[in-house]
Amino acid sequence: MSTLDRPDDFETRRQHLRGLSDAQLHARFWELVQRISDPLVEEARTHTSPGIERSVLLRMGFTSAEAKQLVDRMHRQGLLGHGAGHLLLQLALRKGLSVRAAGEALLKGDCWRELKP
Amino acid sequence: MKLDPDKKLDILEVLQNLEHYRPRRKGWVWRKLVPEQTVGPFVYKNSSENLKNSLPLPAAEYFSNIDPQCDLIITTEIASGRFEDDLRRMRMAAWHGADHIMVIRTTGQSHIDGLIEGTPEGVGGIPISRKQIRASRKALDAIEDEVGRPINFHSYVSGVAGPEIAVLFAEEGVNGAHQDPQYNVLYRDINMHRSFVDAAESKKIMADAGILQLDGAHNANATAKEAWKVTPELFVQHAVNTAYSRAAGMEAEQIALSTVPPTAPPAPKLRLDLPYAVALRELFKGYKFRAQQNTRYMESDTDEATVSHVLDTLISRLTETDIQSTITPDEGRNIPWHYNNIAGVNAARQTLMGLDGLDELLDIKQEGSFREQVRELKERAVLFLEEILHAGGYYTAVETGQFVDSGYYPERKGDGIVREVDGGDCAGTVIPREQDYGAPVCSHFGQNRYPEQDGKPCDDYGGCTLCDPAKIRYIDEVDDQDNVMQRLKKPLAEREQGRLRPEVEKHGDGVVCVTLFIPDEPHTAKQAALELALHMGLQNPEVINQRIMHPAEGSLLEIKGTVDLYIDKNALPAYSQVTLLTDEDIESWVRPRDLHIVAATVGEDEHTVGLHEILDIKHGGIEKYGFHCHNLGSSVSIEQVLDKVEESGAAAVLISTVITHADIHKQHMRKLARLAGKRGLKNLLLIAGGPRIDERIARECGMDAGFGHGATGREVASFIVRRWREQA
Numbered sequence: 135m136s137t138l139d140r141p142d143d144f145e146t147r148r149q150h151l152r153g154l155s156d157a158q159l160h161a162r163f164w165e166l167v168q169r170i171s172d173p174l175v176e177e178a179r180t181h182t183s184p185g186i187e188r189s190v191l192l193r194m195g196f197t198s199a200e201a202k203q204l205v206d207r208m209h210r211q212g213l214l215g216h217g218a219g220h221l222l223l224q225l226a227l228r229k230g231l232s233v234r235a236a237g238e239a240l241l242k243g244d245c246w247r248e249l250k251p
Numbered sequence: 252m253k254l255d256p257d258k259k260l261d262i263l264e265v266l267q268n269l270e271h272y273r274p275r276r277k278g279w280v281w282r283k284l285v286p287e288q289t290v291g292p293f294v295y296k297n298s299s300e301n302l303k304n305s306l307p308l309p310a311a312e313y314f315s316n317i318d319p320q321c322d323l324i325i326t327t328e329i330a331s332g333r334f335e336d337d338l339r340r341m342r343m344a345a346w347h348g349a350d351h352i353m354v355i356r357t358t359g360q361s362h363i364d365g366l367i368e369g370t371p372e373g374v375g376g377i378p379i380s381r382k383q384i385r386a387s388r389k390a391l392d393a394i395e396d397e398v399g400r401p402i403n404f405h406s407y408v409s410g411v412a413g414p415e416i417a418v419l420f421a422e423e424g425v426n427g428a429h430q431d432p433q434y435n436v437l438y439r440d441i442n443m444h445r446s447f448v449d450a451a452e453s454k455k456i457m458a459d460a461g462i463l464q465l466d467g468a469h470n471a472n473a474t475a476k477e478a479w480k481v482t483p484e485l486f487v488q489h490a491v492n493t494a495y496s497r498a499a500g501m502e503a504e505q506i507a508l509s510t511v512p513p514t515a516p517p518a519p520k521l522r523l524d525l526p527y528a529v530a531l532r533e534l535f536k537g538y539k540f541r542a543q544q545n546t547r548y549m550e551s552d553t554d555e556a557t558v559s560h561v562l563d564t565l566i567s568r569l570t571e572t573d574i575q576s577t578i579t580p581d582e583g584r585n586i587p588w589h590y591n592n593i594a595g596v597n598a599a600r601q602t603l604m605g606l607d608g609l610d611e612l613l614d615i616k617q618e619g620s621f622r623e624q625v626r627e628l629k630e631r632a633v634l635f636l637e638e639i640l641h642a643g644g645y646y647t648a649v650e651t652g653q654f655v656d657s658g659y660y661p662e663r664k665g666d667g668i669v670r671e672v673d674g675g676d677c678a679g680t681v682i683p684r685e686q687d688y689g690a691p692v693c694s695h696f697g698q699n700r701y702p703e704q705d706g707k708p709c710d711d712y713g714g715c716t717l718c719d720p721a722k723i724r725y726i727d728e729v730d731d732q733d734n735v736m737q738r739l740k741k742p743l744a745e746r747e748q749g750r751l752r753p754e755v756e757k758h759g760d761g762v763v764c765v766t767l768f769i770p771d772e773p774h775t776a777k778q779a780a781l782e783l784a785l786h787m788g789l790q791n792p793e794v795i796n797q798r799i800m801h802p803a804e805g806s807l808l809e810i811k812g813t814v815d816l817y818i819d820k821n822a823l824p825a826y827s828q829v830t831l832l833t834d835e836d837i838e839s840w841v842r843p844r845d846l847h848i849v850a851a852t853v854g855e856d857e858h859t860v861g862l863h864e865i866l867d868i869k870h871g872g873i874e875k876y877g878f879h880c881h882n883l884g885s886s887v888s889i890e891q892v893l894d895k896v897e898e899s900g901a902a903a904v905l906i907s908t909v910i911t912h913a914d915i916h917k918q919h920m921r922k923l924a925r926l927a928g929k930r931g932l933k934n935l936l937l938i939a940g941g942p943r944i945d946e947r948i949a950r951e952c953g954m955d956a957g958f959g960h961g962a963t964g965r966e967v968a969s970f971i972v973r974r975w976r977e978q979a
Binding site: 168179 | 365413414418419444445447448449451456487491498533534630631632633634639658659661664665680685689690692694696701709712715717722723
């Protein structure tokens with residue numbers, strides 16, 4: 135749905151801004167921006183995505199191809215909300231393996247049942 | 252790896268041991284400013300440290316070849332499609348003063364859900380992969396040593412693999428990147444939730460790695476139908492990305508707003524663009540500004556594009572700017588050609604040096620209509636923000652087409668870009684974090700059971716790749732056909748054989764450009780020019796620019812095409828290789844001897860400037876070495892020249908011939924050779940010069956040497972002394 139044509143009614147709309155000093159106008163600008171960006175930031179704080187989870191596995195020493203394979207499978211199993219890196223590290227700690235070895239086991243198709251938190 | 256200014260960049264050396272190469276620094280570097288710097292005969296107000304190796308602006312030869320560097324970072328955007336060709340372009344650009352190299356990412360990479368590996372060929376840019384980035388950074392590390400200034404390397408953290416690309420950039424020492432979720436949403440139709448959630452992670456990674464961020468707001472005025480009207484919205488886009496970046500942990504000085512003056516002549520550019528530029532800098536005080544040049548109105552005429560660039564750069568100088576980005580003047584007609592990268596860089600440098608110290612001369616008027624315009628733009632932006640909140644927030648505002656509408660807000664034209672909140676590429680891929688969500692790595696944004704406060708979140712397994720680069724896993728190539736080694740086979744073999752082909756985009760691509768004026772109406776002129784190009788041997792000729800001089804009298808046309816020809820450089824005539832002697836060497840040979848030279852502009856030719864350049868001491872001519880020069884002036888007959896030779900006992904003759912109608916220049920040279928022979932002046936050195944003279948033509952006409960446009964006294968003197976030494 136696109137907003138239809140609207141004439142330039144700036145002179146009417148600006149009435150409440152006319153009395154503001156430049157500094158007050160700037161402050162109002164940034165306050166409004168903050169109110170717009172806050173919910174966006176909150177969503178990012180509480181959500182993740184396959185891209186983020188792959189980037190976590192990259193940082194844990196996996197290649198892009200390995201990270202993609204692991205994240206895709208975790209995503210299909212509905213596990214990504216726990217964090218791909220977290221699941222992997224917990225598996226490694228439980229089994230006494232390095233993170234790398236735990237990841238390789240998963241890539242071979244092993245240990246998936248033990249992955250669930 | 253060390254570069255030699257006399258040798259080509261060895262791409263095989265760049266590729267060697269790449270799996271072990273580590274960048275030597277992370278983060279963005281600014282130029283070192285030098286206040287009141289003396290360079291040659293001038294004192295500069297806005298300059299930075301000089302380079303160790305560089306190529307000065309063309310007119311520098313009149314100012315003892317000084318090469319002062321401006322205070323702003325200069326960006327060039329490189330997009331050949333092959334990273335191995337980009338590397339040579341980066342080196343050329345660095346020698347011309349660019350210290351921010353942006354590689355444009357290939358079309359479509361934004362939609363690839365993961366990283367690209369290896370070095371496939373791109374279209375309209377290069378695929379960004381670890382190998383490509385690492386090779387580029389390695390080459391740039393060597394190039395910055397060669398020119399003596401740090402070089403910032405830049406690409407894009409966007410698309411659906413944004414957070415992975417951010418990790419790659421942090422690991423590989425990329426110094427700057429575009430990151431703006433709004434760009435994904437509006438121009439790539441990637442789902443809004445996904446774009447913003449990913450962006451916070453990307454920004455956090457960039458913040459920790461010191462990567463300078465550019466936003467994408469300028470794209471609104473490159474897209475809207477009436478671009479100069481979207482200015483209030485540009486503030487909003489800059490602000491949303493800025494506030495979001497700050498929340499992700501970026502400092503103000505790490506955020507560069509990408510600002511583009513929104514109009515071009517015939518619009519009254521300065522009157523529209525300057526209030527916008529000033530309002531932006533007032534609203535965003537404390538942030539950095541990266542001024543890009545306007546591409547919105549570029550046609551195919553490179554002269555026109557250059558004038559717009561100069562005006563854009565004037566606005567940069569009149570306001571606060573930290574980075575001056577350049578675009579190639581051929582962007583309206585080609586994927587940028589390498590020499591046009593240099594043309595863009597030089598246009599900005601030439602303007603900035605010419606405007607040095609402008610703020611000591613001018614102030615922008617602060618009273619009257621200018622101030623009112625600045626205020627009005629800000630108020631319109633505030634009204635825009637109010638409507639976003641009224642609509643229910645950012646996502647809803649995008650869904651109702653509030654952005655990139657070409658009305659001058661609050662005017663609306665109903666033609667904004669509409670994106671559905673739950674639509675777009677990768678819709679439905681954002682996942683709520685569970686209570687136990689964790690990411691045991693550094694530079695992670697948001698709720699996490701591995702907090703950064705108490706030690707590192709990656710301590711449990713000995714460190715992530717950002718702490719321990721040895722853990723980074725490198726993939727070399729994935730395609731055994733589409734990779735750099737396959738592509739290099741032919742050019743490297745040809746280089747080995749000494750074959751030279753013309754090129755503009757890719758190594759030896761054979762592309763050339765010819766300019767023709769055809770005296771007929773536009774349509775006929777165009778057809779005729781294309782036919783002529785075919786007869787000249789150009790394959791697939793295309794008109795890249797047509798400028799009508801008069802609807803009936805004719806058009807100027809630029810045609811590009813390819814030629815499947817090469818020259819064997821080993822077979823080039825030996826005399827075309829000039830080796831100069833030093834001034835001391837020449838003088839110490841000439842001074843003790845009583846050497847006379849007769850010079851004249853011959854025939855009915857009144858031009859004397861060129862000859863003065865070669866002879867006169869005040870132009871750096873050969874008199875300074877101690878030659879006795881007898882300049883007979885202009886319109887001198889060959890007989891008069893030889894009379895003077897016999898009278899003075901001169902050992903060399905310099906004739907200048909500028910007029911070339913009916914090959915008169917060749918007739919003069921032949922006559923001189925013939926008459927000198929008749930008079931028995933066997934050892935007399937015969938030298939000709941002029942804009943249409945070259946070594947080959949001169950020799951054909953019986954001269955000992957010929958010097959063309961741009962020749963210097965030192966070249967002429969070096970030739971004379973060498974020849975006499977050989978005879979002695």
